[in-house]
Amino acid sequence: MNPFLHPRWIFFSTVLPQLTLFIIYYNAFQVFGMQLDEKTISIWYIYGFSFLGIIIAQTAYAAYSTYHSKPVNGVWSVATVAIYLFLLLSYYLQAKNLVPRSVPDWIQGVTDVQSFMGMFIFPAILHAIIVAVVHFTDKKLDKANTRYHFWAVLAIPLSIYLSINLLVPFLNKAFSYKFSEFAMTILMSVVIISALFWLFRVVYLAYLNNKFPYLHKILEVLFIGAFPLLGLLLSAELDNPLGNFQSYWFFSFAVLAAIILIIPSSNLKSYKTRFIHFLLKAFVFPYTMYFLIVFMPFTPLSVILVIVGVGLLMLTPLILFLIHSQQLYQDYDYLTKKYSSTLLFTSFLIAVAIIPLAFSLNTYYDRIQLHKGLDYLYSSDYNENKNTPNPNSISATLHHIENFKIRRNRDWFNFDNNAIPLLDSFYKWLVLDNMTLSESKINLLNNVFVGENMPKSEKTWRIWNQNINQNRNFETGKGDNTVKIDSTKITSVFDPTQNAWRTQVDLVLHNAKNGFGRREYATFFDLPEGAFISNYYLYVGEEKVEALLAEKKTALWVYRQIVNTRKDPGILYYNDKGKIGFRVFPFIRNEYRKTGFEILHAEPFELQLDDYTTVFLGNENDVNYININLSSNMNAAPNCVNVEENSGIEGIKTLKTSNPNYISESELQDLKTITRKPYYHFVLDNSKYGGIGKEKYIERIENFVSNNPLQNSLESKYTVVDFEVNELRKNWKDDYLNKTNKGGFFLEKAIKRIWLENYLENLTIETSQKSTQPIIVVVSDELEDGVWTGSLHEWKKYVPEGFEFYELASNNRIMLQNFEHFKMLGEPVDKIAIKKVKQITKNEKTYFLPISTKNGITLPITEFEKKEEITSADIENFEKLPKYSQALALQNLNETMALYPTQAEKRWLEQVQKSFTARILTPVTTFMVLETEVQRKALLKKQEEVLSGKRLLDLTDARRSSEPSLWIFMAIFGILFLIKYRKI
Incomplete structure (x- = not known):
């Protein structure tokens, strides 16, 4: 059986990629599906069930053919190309409707909905074209047949050129723009498929026939050695338009692979030597596979760019893969005469795994060292110097992470892309759990272990973000001074069941500015010891929306994304200095908005909300309400409250907690x-x-x-x-x-x-x-x-x-x-x-x-409870406590984590979970009001990612990277090449 016709390739080229695509879009639909209208939802269902049906059919056919040892049928290849071409075309025509503008970019970023459709579909199309080439190619190559193939291949760039210069203007004049675009899309798709078919056919025939051995060898030298090196050099010269391949490792493997593949296996007469050569080819096979995967989505573009020369270089990874695979199969077939298939296949897998395994181990070592550095910096035992990382590894890792932050130069003609395709994604996943490190943490790590500040590139997003988000600093940033508190309403009662005061702070905020633009209210205020925020709400339009209590890092990230899309978030959180950050957005000109929060506190106190507003919590003016609480609860809980005369106001009683660990203001004096x-x-x-x-x-x-x-x-x-x-x-x-x-x-x-x-x-x-x-x-x-x-x-x-x-x-x-x-x-x-x-x-x-x-102040902790993990019994016991006792327990846990940072990583999840249980704001959680259920689902999904990752890692800003239009990409690349060419 021809190796390209084996049905197992269907699993790798079709089933697995499309199953991945189906899962990605299913997850996306679960998050923002309810925000779509009925028509759009029906389109999603049509695509979903179509893809699912195709996956099931392909799996069944591959399984049937494998079980019966039958090669892939030629009819299957034609049907596959036709079906997927139709799906791709319809997808591009419906893409804007599938994810409308009403779905914010940051929500799409949470769900990875921006992933390239072509990356998962092209493998199936390319495999189907190869199968068609094997089935529908005359194996004999005579003079007439050679001339026929020559003119067919030559017609490809000619047809592209004529289509762009003659057909497009005609269609634009004769028909509507929509029809013209649709017709050209179909025509170019057919041309691209035909071009790939004839190109693969020429390569296939060249290997089947030895009538032109010199031409055969010249093509090998070009596609195995010259073109890969030329492509790497050109990529560097053009400022890495498709990825950063400037590492010496890429050039080293390019040279090594060229030497290994150009040596004819037929000249090696010894089985042992041929076996070693086979293993060397297997060793460099990951290099070939890597560039095949990276450039596969650009295959249609590469066919079109043949007219300017660089298209052939972009097709080189695909042709190199065909040559490399064919040589491996020929060696394998030859060596089976001497060695068992089990030995050959096992040896092949070991050789192939060396490079990926070495890269993975090196990356995992970086993960270990980075986590050691973070733990040592933020979670180490103050009395020990254990588990210090390797400073050299920390330095290299930090430079690598810093490179992820380098943005493309904003010059229109300079598309510097510092990322290494796929490998950087793998690095981020393994080392950073798909998160990042903030600038401050990178600088601190470098300062501690290297002894100097981290060098900063001028191309980082850091400066850009500082310029556009100067008021978005969640630690110190103040809002717009035109938005102020217009009025307040304070309702304070003593709750004997909590053994504490409950005060509801209701606010009306007003943007007094008459101009255009949206404003934000932001302030920071101090809560005294023994005071905790236990609820928060914000009116969104005419609806009062209760806040969601979420993990802090996730909530702040979501708030930043929502503010950038000008929606309605409100947020309450602790900053690093222990102050309460309070932010509401947006305010249009002369707008009033209602919001408020509840505070549990031990005794009355004065609260300064901002530079203009001070309120008193625990005011005894509501005498009747307090007397009702006294008469109804004193017998049931006589030890919960103390009643004392309020000096200066005759006849009014003051209530305060009798918590043994709380020292009141009067006691302190x-x-x-x-x-x-x-x-x-x-x-x-x-x-x-x-x-x-x-x-x-x-x-x-x-x-x-x-x-x-x-x-x-x-x-x-x-x-x-x-x-x-x-x-x-x-x-x-x-x-x-x-x-x-x-x-x-x-x-x-x-x-x-x-x-x-x-x-x-x-x-x-x-x-x-x-x-x-x-x-x-x-x-x-x-x-x-x-x-x-x-x-x-x-x-x-x-x-x-x-x-x-x-x-x-x-x-x-x-x-x-x-x-x-x-x-x-x-x-x-x-x-x-x-x-x-x-x-x-x-x-x-x-x-x-x-x-x-x-x-007043709570007493310091004298007994520090150390736990390895939280149990269900811990949560059950915690749930039984009164709410104010839960708040005090959370405060004690936070102080334990501060004094014993080794407990912080282990007990962070416990603190988050108990905060959710008590619905009490803590330094690791945040009250946040969201406008829609879609935003809530997106936040919870992002929160799952954060809670499953390392506590000390940070979140990256969400920036949509939608799949670029083929025509726009082609035009930019062509202009870029011509500019560079003229400079030379």
Whole structure:
């Protein structure tokens, strides 16, 4: 049986690609199908059932032929080409109707609906053409037959040229534009199919007959050696229009494959030598397959571009595949006389797998190193330096990821495409779980492990995004100042079942601007300790829409996409500094919009919503409502509330929680203050650049200690920092001098290690007189290079003296700094200040709290629960708690993850799931109002992808990449080639 007629090829060329296509479009329809009208839905059903029927029929035919060992029939090839050609043509005519403009681009991006139809259909058409060539070709090649084929092949570019120059103008004048376009589409499709048939036929006959051996060898040299190398060089010269193939690996494999394939197998008389040659051909076969797959969607374009010369180069991968496959089959057939089929096939698979396996292993190694780097940066144990990545691998991986962000130059005639087709997609899938890394994380990783900022290309989307989304910064960005709060309504009640206040904040927002353009309201506000957002709504038109509670990273990504399409989202979330971000979009001129949210809180407090609006939550003016709650619930839950006279307003009662772990504002004012015993803790720079002056640093420390003694101080401690953190003991000077400078200055890990160690030590003291506080002194000439990954709002209760520290600068200057903004200029001081703290004994334990605390505060955690995984029993027990107790449990979990980052990766999903269960906003979730059910489904689908991936990876911006029009692509490529040609 001819190898090209074996029915197994139907499974690979037809069934699998089209089954993939069917699944992609089925998933897309599941997301936005309900947004389509009845006519469009019926078209989807017609295409869906047609494709499903074809897949079933092709599978049945392939299975039947395989079972009976029958070759693929010639009639099948004709029917396949006709059916798929009809489907492709009808698809392109209906493409705009299948996915109307009403479906936003970002939703299509979520569902991968922009995937190329041709990528999944062309393999079946090409296989069918090859089958037709084998069936309908006279195997004898005489002089008349040769002339006949020559004129047939020559007629292909001639017919294309005449069609474009004569037929198109005639059709445009004689008929409507629609009919002209339809007729030309059919004509060009027929021409392309015919061209491929005759081209394959010529190649096939050349291999079947040896009447022209020199011509045969010349064609081999051209398509195996010259054309692939010429194509790679031309691609580089034209600025990679179809992908970046400039890696030396592509050129190396091109040369290696050419040498291996050009050597005639018939000259190798030894079976052993022929077997080795067979394995070498199998080894480079993935190179041939790769370029075949990459250029297969451009096959129709390559036929048309034959008229300008480059079409032949684009067809080279296909012809090379035919030559390569034929040689492998001939070698296999010859070697079966000596070796078993099992041995040959197994050896072939092993040889073929070497290159893909090597690439996959290298890529997987990058994944391991990147995940190690992220875990070390954000989730490592402060007391250990385990699992540090290879800095060289981290650097290479980050450069690779950064290349993904490089956009095409916006010059019309420069189509620089930095992506490596398929391989980059595989890399993103394996290393990044189809996500990405933010610019800040890339820079932080490079700073920690390499010791310098990540070089940035001028072609990245970063600058472009900053320019068009300057108000879309979810950490600090403010909205348009024309949109303000017009009015507020505050409804506060004490809920004994929750043992907390419930306050509904209703707002009316107004855009006072009279001009055109859509505006956004955005603000950030602080919630005190013990206050949590438990609901959110936004009016969309006249309908009140309750918010969906979603994973934060997904929700912020979706909000950004929706805002870019000017729809109606509203969002509430925590930013990195622990503030609540509140955004509503869009507002047209003079528009009013109603929104609001609910807050659970421990006691009344004042809330500043923005620069213009302050409200009071927990106001007792609604006396009747409070008295009703008292009379109906006091007997049922007498321990839930305390009733006290409200000083200054006779006859009004104030309710507040009796939670044993909450310290009210009034209680804080009555606490005594103490001074904990101080000691110096020096942090020494050992990074690649900042640690080069070690002798100077030691001298500074000695002068500092002698000039700034601490009364009743403990022995000083010393910590040396590069990308690792190590505490030095008695011989700290010698140990420091012997340390090799490496990487960056990972200051955050060192400082948090000191804080956590001090907090845990003070938990075990017998009396407050033995409590201690570290006076942190950082010794570095490159303090601004100290790496800090996030904010410190979770640590405020655990560092009661505050985040201030001292920088020991050159000339023995002492600079007072703060870790919240230490990269700003510090303030020079003459002496060291010892701060006081508030002390409270509760639950038989002593706590130290910041003296600057104004509102109430929950007590720090003393027992840190460590879990490997969440169980159904955990969720069931959590569900039984009152809602306010659930909120406090979520807060404790968040603080546990901050103090013990190793728990963060394991318990992130637990925090998300429990947040959903309690419907309480947390730092890992977001309240979001969506306009349509389609948006909601798209968000949930994207959320599945995020929750199944790594927590520390980020999402890429969705940009639609619809399949380009064949004519537009041809015109651009032709113009581009002519411009480059004239320059030469």
